[in-house]
Amino acid sequence: MSLKPISSFLISLDTAAREACADLGVQFRSVPADGLFHPADLVDDHRGRGDGRIMIFQDRQGGIVWNHKGEHKAFFVDRKGGAPVITEERQRIRDEQERRDRERKARQDKTAKRAASIFKAAELAPLDHSYLLKKCIKAHRARIADWCRTFQDGTGKHQKLTIENTLLIPMYNEHWKLRNLQGIFPQESPELGRGKDFLPGGELSGLFWWIGEKAIPSVLLKASPQRQHYTRKPAIGFILRSRLIIY
Secondary structure: OOOEEEOOOOOOOHHHHHHHHHOOEOOOOOOOOOOEEEEEOOOOOOOOOOOEEEEOOOOOOOOEEEOOOOEEEEEEEEEOOOOOOOOOHHHHHHHHHHHHHHHHHHHHHHHHHHHHHHHHEEEEEOOOOOHHHHHHHHHOOOOOEEEEEEEEOOOOOOEEEEEEEEEEEEOOOOOOOEEEEEEEEEEEEEEEEEEEEEEEOOOOOOEEOOOOOOOOOOOOEEEEEEEEEEEEOOHHEEEOOOOOOOO
């Protein structure tokens, strides 16, 4: 991963952001100055939908552009319109961030309850599920159910989508609590443009599921800081990572 500074002594923050996006092949889009990453598509890559990220710092002094495929970041600074942030403003920014963190945690908790309800009602996955046969793997206690999702069509309207026979992988956090589900479709969904999905609003990073015997590990190793890849010592088996799940 490389960090590329973008010179912006004579340009505005918006222009610097556009230049950073162009430099990394990320399609520019306006995002709020909330200090959070917002998804963006990659330029000239039909498979790069949502593989870019754009962040504008809360003090509007700069931001970050991230191309997930190339694993590059570009940092840009607004040296024309930026102004020093006084103590009261910094406190306001911290308070705002804490409020957003609480709201995000509430959304994640709500999604975790939904995940538990869906997984409990689902049936055990059959050994002849198309995805399991394709990958030549066992179900490892995965389940199947209909996957319900809302998506935005070409006209901008929100539509409901149901994908039958979806493989459900429960995703646990480091406290051994179910926090999300990954749905793996029998084939790629043309409406979503992908063959896998997570429950919206839930946690994504640092989650895992067991392969083989389900047991609490004595050691949990983080193998890649960029890819949230978790594993266990070979002598006692291993744990699946989320995000780039091996399933």
